[in-house]
Amino acid sequence: xxxxxxxxxxxxxxxxxxxxxxxxxxxxxxxxxxxxxxxxxxxxxxxxxxxxxxxxxxxxxxxxxxxxxxxxxxxxxxxxxxxxxxxxxxxxxxxxxxxxxxxxxxxxxxxxxxxxxxxxxxxxxxxxxxxxxxxxxxxxxxxxxxxxxxxxxxxxxxxxxxxxxxxxxxxxxx
Numbered sequence: 219x220x221x222x223x224x225x226x227x228x229x230x231x232x233x234x235x236x237x238x239x240x241x242x243x244x245x246x247x248x249x250x251x252x253x254x255x256x257x258x259x260x261x262x263x264x265x266x267x268x269x270x271x272x273x274x275x276x277x278x279x280x281x282x283x284x285x286x287x288x289x290x291x292x293x294x295x296x297x298x299x300x301x302x303x304x305x306x307x308x309x310x311x312x313x314x315x316x317x318x319x320x321x322x323x324x325x326x327x328x329x330x331x332x333x334x335x336x337x338x339x340x341x342x343x344x345x346x347x348x349x350x351x352x353x354x355x356x357x358x359x360x361x362x363x364x365x366x367x368x369x370x371x372x373x374x375x376x377x378x379x380x381x382x383x384x385x386x387x388x389x390x391x392x
Contacts, residue, residue, distance in 0.1 A: 220322040223311055225249070225256065226283065226304040231297055236290035237275070240283040240304060249312060250276045250283050257305040258287075266298050317373070321350075324374050327381040329354045332372060337362070337390075340381050352383075362390055 226240040242250070253273050260266045275286030290296040311320065321343045329337040338356035343366070350366030364370050364383055372382040 222305045224303050224305050228302050231293050232284050234293045236292050236296045237286045259303045327379045329381045332384045
């Protein structure tokens with residue numbers, strides 16, 4: 219199981235006082251109001267290293283979150299961290315209700331239909347306004363997209379690392 223979860227990506231600086239615009243990758247962007255700290259993780263920038271940052275201000279603008287960190291007081295200090303990801307420890311994650319699971323925990327699970335036939339591996343879950351889309355890469359290399367609805371995604375078996383699905387008509391037609 220994942221020990222950390224990505225909650226956002228720094229997209230650009232905001233003003234000259236060290237604030238940044240963050241595209242939230244969490245289901246509930248309001249969670250930033252209660253976050254006290256996060257990890258700033260570089261993606262493809264060997265000049266900077268991962269660091270723990272303390273959140274000192276949160277604002278919302280359209281679909282973005284504007285954050286201020288105690289560690290940065292001006293635009294020049296925060297600018298190298300543009301395009302970095304923001305991660306939190308599992309303990310800071312939003313608690314789950316019965317029957318729910320974290321997507322990060324099921325990526326890589328074997329996917330098996332309700333008749334016990336192996337389909338492939340879960341390679342991604344795409345966020346979509348209507349419902350999530352589960353990307354399954356078949357053993358044959360084909361990519362199948364399953365809607366994240368209860369009639370199709372039956373649920374994970376966390377102990378055996380298996381995601382059970384029901385194949386609706388047409389989902390695996392090539």
